Amino acid sequence: MSVVTNQMRISDLAEQLLHHKRVYYAGHPEVADAVYDALEEELRRLAPDHPVLNVVGGEVSVVETRRVEHSEPMLSLAKTYAEDELFTWAGDSAVVGTVKVDGNSLSIVYRNGRLDIAKTRGNGRVGEDVTEKIRWVSSIPSRLPESQGSLVAGILSENPEGFPAELEIRGELYCSESSFVKLSDEMQRLGLERPTSPRNIVAGLLGRKSHIDLSRFFGFFAFDFVQARAFGISSESEKFVWLKQHGFALPDHRLLRNKEDMKLYLDHVRELFEDGDLGLDGAVFTYDDLSLHDELGQTAHHPRYKMSFKWQGQTAISSIRDIVWQTSRLGVVTPVAVIEPVYLSGAKITNITLHNAAHVRAYNLKSGDRIELVRSGEVIPKFLRVVESTEGTFSWPSHCIECGEKLTADDVRLRCTNVESCPAQRAGVILNWIKCAEIDDLSEKRLAPLMEAGLVREVCDLYRLTPEDFLVIPQTREKMAAKLHANITNSRRIPLAQFLNGLGIQGAGLTTWEALLEHFPTLDAVRHLRTNQIIEIEGFADKSAQQIVSGLQARSDLIDSLLNAGVKPVDFARNPNESGTGGGHLSGKQLVITGTLSIPRADLEKMIKGAGGKLASAVSGNTFALVTSDPTGNSTKLKKARELGVRLWAEKDLMHAIEQGCE
Numbered sequence: 001m002s003v004v005t006n007q008m009r010i011s012d013l014a015e016q017l018l019h020h021k022r023v024y025y026a027g028h029p030e031v032a033d034a035v036y037d038a039l040e041e042e043l044r045r046l047a048p049d050h051p052v053l054n055v056v057g058g059e060v061s062v063v064e065t066r067r068v069e070h071s072e073p074m075l076s077l078a079k080t081y082a083e084d085e086l087f088t089w090a091g092d093s094a095v096v097g098t099v100k101v102d103g104n105s106l107s108i109v110y111r112n113g114r115l116d117i118a119k120t121r122g123n124g125r126v127g128e129d130v131t132e133k134i135r136w137v138s139s140i141p142s143r144l145p146e147s148q149g150s151l152v153a154g155i156l157s158e159n160p161e162g163f164p165a166e167l168e169i170r171g172e173l174y175c176s177e178s179s180f181v182k183l184s185d186e187m188q189r190l191g192l193e194r195p196t197s198p199r200n201i202v203a204g205l206l207g208r209k210s211h212i213d214l215s216r217f218f219g220f221f222a223f224d225f226v227q228a229r230a231f232g233i234s235s236e237s238e239k240f241v242w243l244k245q246h247g248f249a250l251p252d253h254r255l256l257r258n259k260e261d262m263k264l265y266l267d268h269v270r271e272l273f274e275d276g277d278l279g280l281d282g283a284v285f286t287y288d289d290l291s292l293h294d295e296l297g298q299t300a301h302h303p304r305y306k307m308s309f310k311w312q313g314q315t316a317i318s319s320i321r322d323i324v325w326q327t328s329r330l331g332v333v334t335p336v337a338v339i340e341p342v343y344l345s346g347a348k349i350t351n352i353t354l355h356n357a358a359h360v361r362a363y364n365l366k367s368g369d370r371i372e373l374v375r376s377g378e379v380i381p382k383f384l385r386v387v388e389s390t391e392g393t394f395s396w397p398s399h400c401i402e403c404g405e406k407l408t409a410d411d412v413r414l415r416c417t418n419v420e421s422c423p424a425q426r427a428g429v430i431l432n433w434i435k436c437a438e439i440d441d442l443s444e445k446r447l448a449p450l451m452e453a454g455l456v457r458e459v460c461d462l463y464r465l466t467p468e469d470f471l472v473i474p475q476t477r478e479k480m481a482a483k484l485h486a487n488i489t490n491s492r493r494i495p496l497a498q499f500l501n502g503l504g505i506q507g508a509g510l511t512t513w514e515a516l517l518e519h520f521p522t523l524d525a526v527r528h529l530r531t532n533q534i535i536e537i538e539g540f541a542d543k544s545a546q547q548i549v550s551g552l553q554a555r556s557d558l559i560d561s562l563l564n565a566g567v568k569p570v571d572f573a574r575n576p577n578e579s580g581t582g583g584g585h586l587s588g589k590q591l592v593i594t595g596t597l598s599i600p601r602a603d604l605e606k607m608i609k610g611a612g613g614k615l616a617s618a619v620s621g622n623t624f625a626l627v628t629s630d631p632t633g634n635s636t637k638l639k640k641a642r643e644l645g646v647r648l649w650a651e652k653d654l655m656h657a658i659e660q661g662c663e
Contacts, residue, residue, distance in 0.1 A: 011138040013043040014052045014216055049115070049142035051135045052213070066129045067122070070107060071168065072226060074121040076301055077284065079308035083266070086285065087259045089307050094288040094605070096236040097265040098253040099272060100308060101221055102199045102279035103174030104206060106134070108222075110167040113144045120206060130206050136215040137173070141247040169248065171222040175202050177277045178412045181358035183217040194364075197385050198279050222248035229290065232635025234595050236288045241618040242636065250541060254515065255288060257605060266309070268511040273380070277355075282310035291596055315374045316342040316349075317387055320367055323354065325414075327402045329428025329504055333414040335360050337371070337383065344375035352381045358412040359383075360394050368392075400424075426458065427451060429504060429558075433459045436502035436510075437491040441484055449473045459502075459558065462488050463565040492567050496523055499569035503558060505551030507544050516540075516548070519614070522571045527552055527559070536620050585661040587612030590622050594637045595629035597651045604654070611658045625649045625657075 020036055043050055080086050105121040118134035119127035134140055144167070175183065175198040184195055190211065195201035205214050222243045225233070233239055237255045244250055252272060256262050262285070269283045287293065287305045296304040318339040325333050335354040342349050352373050354360055363383075365371075368390035375381040399406055400416035402424035407414045416422050427447065434442050439462075450456040453472045455465060465488065470481035494502075497513040500523075519537055520526050529552070534545035552559075591613050593604060604627075605615055619626055619640040625647040626637060641648060649657070 008138075010043065010047045010050065011216065013039055013046070014050060014136075014138065017043060017052050018213060018216075047138070047142060049135070051132070067126050068117065068119050068129050069126050070119065070122075070124070073124050074105060074107060074127070074170065075124055075298060075303055077306055077308040078302045078304075079282075079310055081310055081312045083263070083309075086307060086309050087262065090259070090262065090285060090287075092258075093292065094255060094257045095262070095285045096240070096253055096288050097256050097262065097269075098223055098251045098284050098286075099269055099278070099280050100282040100284050100310075101172045101174045101251055102281040103172040104199075104202050106130070106171060106173050106220070108134070108140060108169045108171070108220075110144055110169070111165060113167075115140070115142045116166075128206070133206060133212045133215040134173075134220075136213055137218050137220050138216065139220045139249045144246050166227075168226040169222050169243070170224040170226065171220055171248070172251070173202055173206075173218055173220050174198070174279065175218050177279070177355055177359060179217045179219070181356075181362045181412060183214060184362040186214065186217070194362075220249065221251040223251060223253075223284075232594075232633065232637070234290050234635075236286045236290065238594070238618075238637070252541070256285070264511050264514070268509065271509040271511070273382075282308060284308050289596075313374050314344045315372055315384065316344055317370060317372055318342045318349075320365065320369045320371060322367055323360065323365065325397050325401060327400055327416050327422060327424035327428075329425055329432055330506060331416045331419060331422070331425050333357070333397065333400065333407060333416060335365075337365070339371070339373075342373075344373070344381060347375070349373070349375065349381050352383055354383055356412050357396055357409065357414040360396070364389060364394050366390065366392050366394050423451070430456065430459050430462070432504045433462075433502040436498050437494055438498070439491050440487050441480070442487065446473050446476075446484070458561065460561040460565040460567075463492065463562075463567065494567065494569055496521070496526075496569040496571055499523070499562075499567070500526065503551070503555045505548060505555065507547040508551065512544070512548075523559075523569050527556070536618065536622070537616075585611050585657055585659070586624075588614070589624035590614045590616050591625050591627060591654075592616050592619050592623050592637065592641075593627045594635060595633070597627070597629050599651065607658055608654075619644065619646060625654075627651065627654045 017036075017039055020030060020039075040053065044053060080089070107119045107121070107127065108115065109117045109119070115131070115135070117129060118131045118140075120130055121127055135142065177198060180195070180198040180201065183201065188194060192211070195204065202218060205212070205218075208214075223240075225231075225239045225243055228239050228242065231242065233242060240250055240253055252268075254261075254265055254268075256265055266283065269280065272278070273280055285307045287296070293303070293305045298304055318341075320337045320339055322338040323335050324338060325335055327333050335357065337352050337354050339350060339352060354365060359365075363386050365386070369386055370388040372384040372387055373381050374384050396409075396414060397407065400418065400422060403416065403418050403422040405416050405418035405422065408417055409415070416425065419425060427444070430447060430451075431444055434447070442462075447456065449472050450465070450469070455469050455472065456462060465485060467478070467481045467485040470476055470484045471478075473481075476484075497510055497517055500513040500517075501508070501510045516526065516529075516534065516537065520529060520533075529549060531542070531545045531549050534540050534548060535542055586608060589612070591608055593615070597604065599607075608615060613624075616623065619637050621644060623641070623644070623646045626641040627649045628635075628638060629651070631638070631648040631650055638648070640646075
């Protein structure tokens, strides 16, 4: 069972048990004792320290919280709104980019492998003890895997299990939009005040003495490991590998080697902003080489080796005129607020997304409500909060406005299941392909008559059209018809990343496919991918890997139909002098670097790529060689390499392989 699946099951079991405890003590049991005992036994097996196992009755409370000092200050971050300033700060050094999740920073301390104390950031030097609340968060392990003892280097412990005396993990506690909806419903059921926003409710519940079990709706992303150096870890990217191996959920992150990588990552973060489920506040960039951390140090306010990037945001107040419901190409029926026009970041805003049906319910949104919205730079405008609510109750549509199909609902979304006949879904899939394949001049307005005439029902039909077919479009003459036909014909040969992006797989944008194709550069390789292969790649989590694999399987017929229609995706190609696909002595070989070598790491990376090699941040079965300053050492990567039988190279071995080849 994967870490994500395991955490979801723990959360589900805890929710069920807490519900059954409450109704039992209220005198209205809903299940037989044997059913309850089975649920409790499964939770005990998966999470023996989960606090729900010790709950008696309904409400869970704590005594007054205490203030505790941090062993190392939890500082703020320097920030910039200018890309050029960010690139100047990074210079030629490799950095790790992570999304900046909008939540509350936490320090989690483990003693002898067990969660001992959780602290808020507070003023950076003293925080609040929130341990009993944090024990309800399923994505925070209550104990670390016992195998960790074998990975310890340079830490002495008298504990017979081999755990170091103290480990400190830092990260962000957050509430996703989907969890916020469920939390809002639960708080209303308990007679508590409706929460105003996901970020505010995190801070609010951390300060509460009662109903601390509501913290089960929160998630936690780990982004730092204070004792990393003692484990032989020499880079920021290695920290994330270690954290993942030890059961922590991670924010979206990538190793970025140059300015172009950073630009692509910022584009990727913009795509995540539009996804809507996580509240994001920009991105954080950290020098990958930990020796630079020591060299640069910190001020009293912030570390010099980290930089936060934000898009300059503007907010405005407006009123909702109407809420319209639009069916997407995936069948999700999304609410859009039509608002009194306002100007933000130089653009006139008349519509904003309300994300999903449950979002409308959670905020009780309806015509007449005054709301606050924000737009940051190029990012789409987003709803922030209700400023003033009118009387009345929200409403949902019962049928798809496009095809009349009765809508289905889960905890978060409304869906139209009429995949084959719903015109909005069919048009959405085709328009997404047109956009990704960059077919100029074929707009939604021009596509509609082609679909109404029965000439286009699915994407592959575009490639069967003749110039004469385009004459069904009003006010279209022979010259434009010929141009439209030529534009479609020219899109038959398409870069593989754009081809895959045109399939419209949820959670995977162009930058996601480009990162994946760095490791699996052909369509055949991508179609045969397994989840475990994807999660080995830096920056890919379990959820995104599962979405990609299931999405490719669901679109297998679409892929085949496009290939049969003459579409020819071009295998992913990179500059051999920069990206490692040249015909050099290391062609196709994957290497990992650990430790500090005499040549700067950035220069070594360029040399490896110039020789056709590929770089990874973690040792796996795909690793050809591990390059290290000390092949006799005992770091985590070296132990993993020995376990897998991976070659251990000193710097001179690498140089020999680059210049003369390797056996």
